[in-house]
Amino acid sequence: MSRLHLAEIGIALTLTVAALLFAALTVWAAEASGVAVADVWVRPTIGQGRATAAYMTIVNKGDEDDVLVAVRSAEAKSVELHQTTMKADGIMQMREAKGGFPIAVDATLKLAPGGMHLMIMGLDEALADGGQFKLILEFANTGPIEIIVPVRANAPAGSGAGDSHH
Numbered sequence: 001m002s003r004l005h006l007a008e009i010g011i012a013l014t015l016t017v018a019a020l021l022f023a024a025l026t027v028w029a030a031e032a033s034g035v036a037v038a039d040v041w042v043r044p045t046i047g048q049g050r051a052t053a054a055y056m057t058i059v060n061k062g063d064e065d066d067v068l069v070a071v072r073s074a075e076a077k078s079v080e081l082h083q084t085t086m087k088a089d090g091i092m093q094m095r096e097a098k099g100g101f102p103i104a105v106d107a108t109l110k111l112a113p114g115g116m117h118l119m120i121m122g123l124d125e126a127l128a129d130g131g132q133f134k135l136i137l138e139f140a141n142t143g144p145i146e147i148i149v150p151v152r153a154n155a156p157a158g159s160g161a162g163d164s165h166h
């Protein structure tokens with residue numbers, strides 16, 4: 001084999017290794033940055049009511065703490081971040097989490113009936129079981145994420161959320 005040929009093989013190998021390394025780094029970056037959203041669902045509206053609650057599990061897979069600061073939808077007037085708490089007299093109370101929902105690195109934020117949830121108000125149309133709905137989650141570091149939310153009466157299996165009432 002000529003020296004020129006060997007040089008060519010050497011360059012080809014170097015390029016292949018560089019390409020593999022680049023591919024590996026790209027995959028790593030996609031997995032290691034930002035938040036992952038799973039087990040998303042929203043309750044159907046009742047009668048003439050145009051308010052409902054949405055639930056989901058959010059995992060911070062990034063290397064920075066993050067905060068879910070706001071949520072919006074083109075199909076509703078407003079979406080608020082709510083926290084349900086039990087008062088001393090046993091009455092459930094909801095209040096807006098003004099500072100958003102913080103999610104530390106590697107932490108899991110569970111929005112579930114009886115706890116934290118997204119309060120959707122002023123929907124343009126009723127939400128029926130089996131339908132879907134679009135929400136945009138605004139994170140302080142990750143930025144906006146658009147998600148499709150299935151409309152269903154109960155939590156999806158495996159989300160770990162019981163069917164207690166909002």
Ligand SMILES: [Cu+2]
Nearest residue numbers: 082094117119
């Ligand atoms: Cu609420």
